[in-house]
Amino acid sequence: MSSAAALTWFARHEIRLAWREWLAMMTGSRGKRKRAIIALIVFAAILHLPAYAVIGRFANLALPLGKPELIVITATIFLAWALMLSQAIESVTRVFYARADLDLIMSSPANLANVFSVRIAAIALTVTGMALLLSTPFVDVLVIGGGARWLAAFGVVVAIGLSAASVAIAITVLLFRLIGPSRTRLVAQIVAAIIGAGFVIALQIAAILSYGTLSRFAVLTSDAAAAYAPALDSPLWWPARAAIGDGAVLSLLVAGGLVLLGGVMAIFSPKFADTAVRVAATARSVRRGPRTIAFRGGSRQQALRWKELLLLRRDPWLVSQSLMQLLYLVPPALMLWRSFSESSEAIVLVTPVIVMAAGQLAGGLAWLTISGEDAADLVATAPLPPSRVTRAKVEVVLIVIGVIFAPLIAALAFASLTQAAITGAGVIIATVSAAAIQLWFRVQAKRSQFRRRQTSSRLATFSEAFCSIGWAATAALALTIPVAAAISGAITIAILGATWKISPRRT
């Protein structure tokens, strides 16, 4: 086989793997695939509604644009780029840590630089493909409302996808060189989350500090932002102009993305093999526990709780996967702090954010403790009833949620006792809901499969999200319109009841 043919063959192999991984992540097991694909199509169709609500009003925008419009569009594109970068960093890290074929590839007589070039291209393709899919409802809405010129937005997605993948590879390889492979996985994940959420959070923080609101648009559409923004002919606005239909700028952007990716492939491909070897060597390094331990006494549930808490404490990568959601608590915490100095009605917004974060975090923790049991046979053959095992594991979720959220609720109590009480109740209810859903849909898995926990049941994932939103809305309404809170609470209970009804009911 010639070198070019071998590369083509490897590219096909990579694309097939990426496609299957994506399909498995989106649709779960093979048996449920057809139903899952139909559900995905329906979901994508439904996504057009929120897409219309968010950007429908921008469909009639046309060149030339003023600064406020350029700022909003550019910020939106930058946010999409940050999210793609975040996803690409995770993809690159996964290539090093989770792909089982590295030994095979590296022991083959193939030219490794070429092989890893293909792999880098596959990452770029995956990231861009995912972004294209997610952006389709939004671009559709713009095309339907504003004409075919908005199709250029797909080109912008391609360009920023290529550049995001390139930057992600550069960042990850740089991290490997700076802090070594043992820490890169954790740090890369934190960097990915901060990049993904950081832009939105930074805008919110700016909005809180300047305008006392959580709205990001308050900053973007402000006179101050327009005053600081560069002139209308600045290259900073190229992505916005390309999205609206400026073909020349779009060609430049796509060409720039391709050149960037080509450069990254040329620079980093030869070093990929070294990096992979270093990761493999680190995986065998020894980590020690305490030198002396005295066995603890106590009940069997205590033993289970101790084990769960110790495992959580010892796995910063896994914990950070869950705790990253708490980044979104930074703006409400800031608002809380601000409300002590200035009376602000906006402090009510703190409650739904806390309740929602608690629900989401509890879902992840409940999966880790209930489903993510690495020694399932051991626990199942232990002499205690399954109900007590479950109780001990749910208690761990409640303990962790309590430790994280109690200080926030205590701080809230200084501002308003009623709000603190309602927030506390919301946190408990959202936590119990999330844990219950995880119990009803539990599937035995390894903790390392945490990232793919959603694939075991899409229904559980959506139900968990809807319940968190429902309880968050109920808590917020309880503070403002109690009658509406009763309705919202009833709807959320109905969602929970329906979820239980269609769950495998493994109680």
Add this chain to the structure above:
Amino acid sequence: MKSDVSALEVRGLTKRFDRPAVDALDLTVRTGEFYALLGPNGAGKTTTLRMVAGLLRPDAGSVSIVGIDALADPVAAKQIMAWVSDEPMIYDKLTPLEYLEFVAGLWGIEPAVSEPSAQQLLVSLGLEPHLHERCEGFSKGMRQKVALAGALVHDPKLIILDEPLTGLDALSARHVKGLLQERVRAGCTVIMTTHILEVAERMADRIGVIAAGRLVAEGTLAELRQQNGRNDTSLEDMFIALVDTQAAA
């Protein structure tokens, strides 16, 4: 220290997946006996043992462990039983000592008893240099030894092992075999599946051969040879002949 009391009594045990995996199986293992359960891949060995260990609910039949009805009172049965699977399930982030502390806690063993016992077990399995290392860097053999130590730390009366010697080097395998034989001498009952017929031949008091979910032969090595009609036959030859006959039927 053999006794006539059964450590395990299985009657009419049945489990169906797409096809019958275990088909009305009757099996009796006496107290203090080393019993080897042999069979080709997919014969139903693991399914049988998982039902005995309480990991799988049978479709029909009964399981009695040292006189305790394991289906009616699973907690009491589990208290005196240990299960070691072929794929060692331990926690990567715990050290061997911490793992054994957890297992002892689950079985409600007093720390004053379990701590020295855990130390001694790990040392006897050659894990002394790794007592305080997290298991994440361990080889499969080392993990298997930690899992085995976990099974023994609560001093069970019945130990069920599914392919316990897979992945062990010769020295480790000898350690494990020695430890199991020691337990049998102390009155414990061991039921083990293995594909290494030489191990069954050398260690087992009695051997059961299972095929298509049914027990097709059982007895001491001598009894099996007698059933086969040739005194000079190896266990391997007998096993292959039995499985072939079963497949032909």
